[in-house]
Amino acid sequence: MLVLLFVGLIAGIFLWQKLYNPGELCAKCYRVLPSGARECPWCGESRD
Numbered sequence: 001m002l003v004l005l006f007v008g009l010i011a012g013i014f015l016w017q018k019l020y021n022p023g024e025l026c027a028k029c030y031r032v033l034p035s036g037a038r039e040c041p042w043c044g045e046s047r048d
């Protein structure tokens, strides 16, 4: 039961990110990139 809750929470966060659409996600680490950023501030991956 606890595992189901945990999986649901993670799925909820992903869904919320998709619905809220805060911006582009990094192709490498999947974190939200700030608008106008040329490369990922988290892992340094280029946007293109």
Ligand SMILES: [Zn+2]
Binding pocket: 026, 027, 028, 029, 030, 031, 040, 041, 042, 043, 044, 045
């Ligand atoms: Zn990244």
